[in-house]
Amino acid sequence: MYFTFPQSWIAPAIAAAAIQFGPPLNSSQDAHVQVKYRSLPGQALGGFKYWDTILIDRKPRREWPKWKAQCVLVHEYGHLTGENHARRRSSIMHRLLVKETCARWRRVHGLT
Numbered sequence: 001m002y003f004t005f006p007q008s009w010i011a012p013a014i015a016a017a018a019i020q021f022g023p024p025l026n027s028s029q030d031a032h033v034q035v036k037y038r039s040l041p042g043q044a045l046g047g048f049k050y051w052d053t054i055l056i057d058r059k060p061r062r063e064w065p066k067w068k069a070q071c072v073l074v075h076e077y078g079h080l081t082g083e084n085h086a087r088r089r090s091s092i093m094h095r096l097l098v099k100e101t102c103a104r105w106r107r108v109h110g111l112t
């Protein structure tokens, strides 16, 4: 069995990401973004497809902490809007999840 994110984690993360990044490339509405759980290659925590779907790795694992789940959702949402990876580790679009960057983004964007 794999852990699925509560809707109460997903909705505010997507809403905050939409304020920063704007709508997904295929849509004017962030409400259409779906979250699906798949076995992703390697160490990947997340991915995306079709400009409207966020993929979350579903290898059996312990429960994700909320901060990590929301940071992966925000990062993948960024890709749905056409964002590429950023070089700066202080960017939420850095290719690696950086705990301090996540914490700052969550604080600045009012995620709790």
Ligand SMILES: [Zn+2]
Pocket: 075, 079, 085, 094, 095
């Ligand atoms: Zn990425």
